[in-house]
Amino acid sequence: MGRFRDNELQDRQSNAVAAKKALLEKFKTAVADPTLEERRATLETERLARKAERDAIRAKRDAEAAEKARIEAEAAEKARVAAEAIATRPLPSTGTCMKKLMLAGMSRA
Numbered sequence: 001m002g003r004f005r006d007n008e009l010q011d012r013q014s015n016a017v018a019a020k021k022a023l024l025e026k027f028k029t030a031v032a033d034p035t036l037e038e039r040r041a042t043l044e045t046e047r048l049a050r051k052a053e054r055d056a057i058r059a060k061r062d063a064e065a066a067e068k069a070r071i072e073a074e075a076a077e078k079a080r081v082a083a084e085a086i087a088t089r090p091l092p093s094t095g096t097c098m099k100k101l102m103l104a105g106m107s108r109a
Helices: 002-031 034-088 094-108
Strands: none
Touching: none
16 A cells, blocks of 8 residues: 555656646746747837826926916015005095095086
8 A cells, every 4th residue: 555655646746847847848938939028028118108108298287387386476476566565655645635635626616
């Protein structure tokens, strides 16, 4: 009985070795496959094209954001200058306003 089991063990071991060799041969032929290299090159080219397209879109979006920020800064500066001009303008005295109103009223009559 022991001899039979030894043969069975040897058979399993030899089958495992044969399976490993077959698997190794499969990978060796896959590595040497010229169509695989062509497919990899095509995929890499497409990947680079998509990356360039994404980079162009990102650059355009950044430029638009910078332009928008510049326009907003200009508008804020104009508003600040206008507010400063209004704040520094002297207020008319009460007497001057009354005189203008009186003169305007007299010219209508």
